[in-house]
Amino acid sequence: MTEKEWVIEAEGLTRRFKKVTAVDGLDLRVARGEIFGLLGPDGAGKTTTIRMLCAIMDPDAGAARVAGFDTVRQPEEIKKRIGYMAQQFSLYGDLTVLENLVFFADIFGVGREERKERIAALLAFARLTEFQDRRAAHLSGGMQKKLALACTLIHRPEVIFLDEPTTGVDPVSRREFWDILTELHLEGVTLFVSTPYMDEAERCSRIALMFEGQVIVCDSPEHIRGLVEGKLLELRPDRLRDASHLLQALPQVLEVQVYGDLLHVFVRDVDAGRAAVETALGQAGIRVEALRLTRPRMEQAFISLIRRRQK
Ligand SMILES: Nc1ncnc2c1ncn2[C@@H]1O[C@H](COP(=O)(O)OP(=O)(O)O)[C@@H](O)[C@H]1O
Ligand SMILES: [Mg+2]
Numbered sequence: 001m002t003e004k005e006w007v008i009e010a011e012g013l014t015r016r017f018k019k020v021t022a023v024d025g026l027d028l029r030v031a032r033g034e035i036f037g038l039l040g041p042d043g044a045g046k047t048t049t050i051r052m053l054c055a056i057m058d059p060d061a062g063a064a065r066v067a068g069f070d071t072v073r074q075p076e077e078i079k080k081r082i083g084y085m086a087q088q089f090s091l092y093g094d095l096t097v098l099e100n101l102v103f104f105a106d107i108f109g110v111g112r113e114e115r116k117e118r119i120a121a122l123l124a125f126a127r128l129t130e131f132q133d134r135r136a137a138h139l140s141g142g143m144q145k146k147l148a149l150a151c152t153l154i155h156r157p158e159v160i161f162l163d164e165p166t167t168g169v170d171p172v173s174r175r176e177f178w179d180i181l182t183e184l185h186l187e188g189v190t191l192f193v194s195t196p197y198m199d200e201a202e203r204c205s206r207i208a209l210m211f212e213g214q215v216i217v218c219d220s221p222e223h224i225r226g227l228v229e230g231k232l233l234e235l236r237p238d239r240l241r242d243a244s245h246l247l248q249a250l251p252q253v254l255e256v257q258v259y260g261d262l263l264h265v266f267v268r269d270v271d272a273g274r275a276a277v278e279t280a281l282g283q284a285g286i287r288v289e290a291l292r293l294t295r296p297r298m299e300q301a302f303i304s305l306i307r308r309r310q311k
Helices: 046-053 075-081 097-107 112-125 141-152 171-186 221-227 240-248 270-283 298-310
Strands: 006-017 020-031 035-039 061-066 082-085 159-163 190-195 206-211 214-219 231-237 253-259 262-267 288-294
Touching: 006 046, 006 190, 020 046, 020 061, 020 190, 020 214, 035 046, 035 171, 046 061, 046 159, 046 190, 075 082, 082 141, 097 112, 097 141, 112 141, 141 159, 141 171, 171 190, 206 221, 206 298, 214 221, 214 298, 221 298, 231 240, 231 270, 240 253, 240 262, 240 270, 253 270, 253 298, 262 270, 270 288
Parallel strands: 035 190, 035 206, 082 159, 159 190
Antiparallel strands: 006 020, 006 061, 206 214, 231 262, 231 288, 253 262
16 A cells, blocks of 8 residues: 555644634645545635635644645745635636636746647537637636636646635536536546535545534545434424424434425434334324435535534
8 A cells, every 4th residue: 555645734724813713723634636525604614724725825823735835835836736716716707718718828837839739628628619719708607617617727737726616506517517527536636625515525535524614524425424323214294393393302313404395303223213203293193294214415414413513
């Protein structure tokens, strides 16, 4: 076994804004070639973390190394080796797709000979070849994200940071964007992606769940699902709120979560739990449709882990 090569290493990384500790003693390591997901709700500290790792913002405490360089002492070395797609990235709306790529090639000093081939490849890669003469402002949201990604890749970075690249994009474009990220991953690029969407976390090799500036857990998606205590029953009762209150109070039930018209009930033991649930609801005259055992999904794992922490 060869030693893992850590491309991103953070220790005790901390950043405060007045009273808010946006990032609070973050420890993190990402190996070369991973797709690493930073998952958390708004305000969790994802953007602040990424800015510090990209050497755009200094930490108040702690340190980080990216591609082997210290973010505070060697920011220029890092900037040459990484790509950063900000949450509010800016393309030039008046420039065409092609002109935007040329512009970024200039900024990153990509030579004349190299750039023609590279731009053609990136256009194909981002599925934008036939739109190369369209102004960026006239592209759909999903296409703008792909163009921003292509611009981020113009200098062939070894690590790319993407801050919520699919937020606000329709589901089909989101999937396509992730297909493109997967292709990059297969080429060996290290990807560090933040997202508020739990389903996207499933496409990462490892994820860190971030909440209030801290990493609650960092592991593979599978392991995180496995951390959720108990077994999960899913049911659709006709009186959702009554059923939820009632079940919460049962000793066999660990936790109840509401999803639309569904209840997700974590029980310690499937048979005893199911029996207790059926009896309690039956006695209260609550009718149940579709009671079944199911596998916890990412959002259930996440909510459950945060709740347990707050207890
Ligand atoms: N420049 C800033 N000035 C003051 N507070 C900030 C600043 N940037 C972020 N914060 C605060 O830090 C916390 C984390 O923000 P952020 O890193 O943007 O989280 P996320 O990207 O996960 O939504 C939030 O409470 C936010 O209000
Ligand atoms: Mg953010």
